[in-house]
Amino acid sequence: MSRPAGADALRIPLRRKFALLAAYAQERLARQVRAVAFITAYLALFQLFVLKAPIAEFAQIALGILAVIVGLALFMEGLFLAIMPLGERCGLRLPARVGIGALVAFAAVLGLTATYAEPAIGFLKAQGSATLPWRAPLLYYLLNAGVPLTVGAVAAGVGLAVALGVFRSLRAWSLKPFLYAALPGLLVLSWWAARDPRTAAIIGLAWDSGGVTTGPVTVPLLIALGVGVSRIAGRGDEPAGGLGVVTLASALPVVMVLLLGLALAPRFPPPGEASGFFAPAQHAQAVQVAGGEAALRQLAAAHLSPAEMAARFGAEPETSPAPTDPRRFFPRTEVRTHVFAAVKAILPLAAVLLFALLVVVRERLPHADEVALGLAFSLAGMLLFSYGMDRGLSRLGNQAGRALPRAWEATARPDKAVTYRDVDESLLVRAARPDGTVAEFLPLADKNGPEFVPFHRDRYDAATREYRWIPEEGPVAGDEAFWGYFLVLAFVFVMGMGATLAEPSLNALGITLEELTTGTYKRSFLILTVALGVGTGMAMGFGRILFAWPMVPLLAGSYALALALTVFSSEEIAAIAWDCAGVTTGPITVPLVIAAGLGIGQRAGAAEAFGVVTMGSVFPIIAVLLSGFLVAARRKSLELDEAPGAAPTPLRRNAP
């Protein structure tokens, strides 16, 4: 095992180097292929065989999915080479070098930076895209003109949470009292907000903002930071001692957004009708809601008739200036947008970490080349991954989402339209309806005889005597709407599960936990449990949209169950479970939720599609806590043999 002193770097033949790299790349890619295969195959097969809709843009989607796989592999490698080691090193080094106060300040800055780096506000906007300014003025404001305020509130929440989480890890405080205090507080705040119709609409936004703002870079970073801090504080024997930061980073933004809403509410009108909103008496408040005179005019142009528009804003409304685009000088091609987002998500956070280590702690990075390569990997991975999501998986999800209403509605199929020539009106058959009106039917020749189809005059060209027949397909799940909804919820359940299997943050958490517990807590077990929870939560969330269940009782019930299970769980399982809530809603699940939400929410006539992410966050908590009980029951045989009060062994009897 010895070798001569001072041996230099090893020289390896080029072929051997390629073989090493090929094996390395193959292993990483294969892992992501396994992660993404399920959700891809599921979406495609569901669309093809259940909804019986063709997959459009197949080549684009296939390329996109390939980009997702390569991107995820690069991104995960970047996380493990650079982002997580940097975070853990900051946690290990900062307290010993600069003290607790500086560490807490650093944590707050990190939290703020994380939110501004990965604001995910696009997701919140998409979920609230159906919001009308007169139905929910405050919500509309927070999602449009008030976005800086919303992001600011979320950032303050995350900053405070990271600081508090790090301080908790240092002091080795239990997470449970924080949960017992925070959750009932949050529910009371939500109930308070629900009492006022102005703030009731923002409850969903507030809860979802907690889930989505902890993105794929932030979560692994916070986990690594917590692990580092917990190790320095001497809790290395408790593997989950460093967890909990993500939980707090999911809970406190909800508080901040709710508080922001409650503070702003008196300045906003209560929900009403469009006529009232555009009335001259309400002008000042309407301008505030819309975010300016020009924006109000655009809203009015979209929702009022020309006559009403003229009556309200004068005969010749001023031509409003084109809305200013902050990236006007930055060509908004798709690729550049993605490059900008990837750089924004990774570099500011990396800069904060490097500043802390190189300038504050003043130490050299042990593997600087590895860190540089890791950062390059994460950048390239994030870029490829988000581009691929846009091109591939999201489109596939969108197609499935758009086709979803076929589950409970009859659907026209223009792609199967047939034009019949020489159709004479004398062929029409008239039939009476109970209300006294008359329906017209056209008999079409079928191999078994004539088939009578409803006759639509707008599809008949009297001049050419051609009739364009567009066939209609009945609901996939039969005529009962219940089975249609059931099919949709089943779809969402499996989609939630499949998307979770591929989530990078959850994978990072699973690998970290497996490492910390020497493999006694398996990554695959965690991911499967969380996936089951996310699936159930998403089905519940969409059930809320479809059946218009009230939000607060649903939230209160789910969180009460999670809290009750927490009381009886070990500290370790509780910390794992609650951190899972923050990691589940990541860059794969969220676009697919939007996709499904767009299909379902709009058809079901829901005002907004919030709450899905929140439900998708709380059910994994419940699932992991329940799995903890199962594992404990299975380990009964490993339980220390003597029960309390059992007869002592002879050695104990003699022991001092």
Added chain:
Amino acid sequence: MNRLEVSKITCIADVRLAARVEAEADRLGLRETYSERGKQIALQARPFWQPFGRRFLLMEAPADLIRCYVPRTHELAAMARLAAAADLFLPGRGSIFAEDAVLVGEDFRLWDERQLSAAPPDWVAENRLQPAPYEQIFCILPRGRGGELARTLLEMGLGVPIVGYGEGMGLRDRLGLLRIAIPQEKEILWLLVPPGDADFVIDVAIRKGNLREPGNGFIGRIPVRALAVNARMNLDRRRHVATMEQVISTLDLLRGSTDWRRMTGAARPRPAVDREERVHFTLVCEEGTAAPLVRAALDAGAGGATLSRLSRRAPETTADAAEEVLVSHARECCDLVVPAHLLDRLEDAVAACGLFAAPANGFIETGPVHDPLAANG
């Protein structure tokens, strides 16, 4: 540099018992203990609702490996009290053993003489308890291979393996950035066996772990004195008033040694391993500071190292937590097996690299290793 000849006590206890051992160590006046997370592995019959798969499942129970140092004169008393605290004499709970070690460092404050000088509890003599000679076999394998070797050892009834995680350093670090293509994650498997069976077990481990293939791992054995050894290899419901493990322990006690249960005759050929005199050379330092120290050791002639994470517990430093700057409890442990004649050179190299000064604040622990076999090419 100071040299201190000590007994190194290792207590392997189920995590739910670790706090009791730590508390007893405090009462004993042990100012520093080092713990590492691992798992004890045992077999359990496949339940009826899992109709497919192997007959026995591997059940892993998290365990803490708690290490402390005591004067050699106090070894039995300290082991007895730590073992009694967690009642390690019951099957399935854990093991406790001691080995000779030499510590090299600047300033050692490892124990409180007054608290430690208590005699062994009376029940040790009453029960005629004496530490029995055992061999601690350690085996370093690529991550994921420990489970299979553990299964083989368990199915052959050789003992309860303990598995921990570590990272390999050495060859990989001389490859430049290409090193990222080579996994550094390792598994460390420990097994306590009676000396008469050590050769047989090493032979089995070499064959089953494929340790003669380059890059597959490393194996060696360290002579230890064990007071309690976990022998509960099967977790199934017991069907008699005593388990087979309890019967065996009692027979060990009555016969005064474990030699009666040798599986192989003395004429059995010994496994072909390196017979050169070797020592284990362990660096314990603050986490994050090991890399340059190991590099210095490698440059001084060592072949490779395995890094694992330790958590230091030092009761008197808990007050420091109230101060502005925290005292770190995170430690790294770098295990190297080196030829005995290199020892002085390695000590000088790591000392020159700053092992004993801040920020590493470390020390060296050395001890004998028998029959090492490196299969890293």
